[in-house]
Amino acid sequence: MRETYAPDGRKAYSLNCSGTARGWDKCYSAAGELCKDAGYDILDRSSEDASLSSVSGNANKTSASVGSSSVKTNERSMVIACKK
Structure with a gap:
């Protein structure tokens, strides 16, 4: 979480809910x-x-052998401001 400011001057928060085991529900919960x-x-x-x-x-x-692996990542972020 990182603090910032909304266009209307309210304190806002940047929330990161990235990762394969995390979803939007983590941002909503935070x-x-x-x-x-x-x-x-x-x-x-x-x-x-x-x-x-x-x-x-x-x-x-x-x-000789060649191997490969792939990992999928989900980058998610949300900026919120508490209502007055």
Whole structure:
């Protein structure tokens, strides 16, 4: 979480809920904990799916092998401001 300011001057919070095991529910939960009963406004929300790949190899006089792996990451962030 990072503090910032909304265009109307309210204190706002940038929340990060990235990762394969996390979802938007983590951002909504964090926003609820920050703002409690006042509620909150979502000022910005962004999501991006990305894949990270790696290739590795091994070779000697009699054989060679190449392996690869891919990990999918989900980048999510939300900026919220508590209602007055």
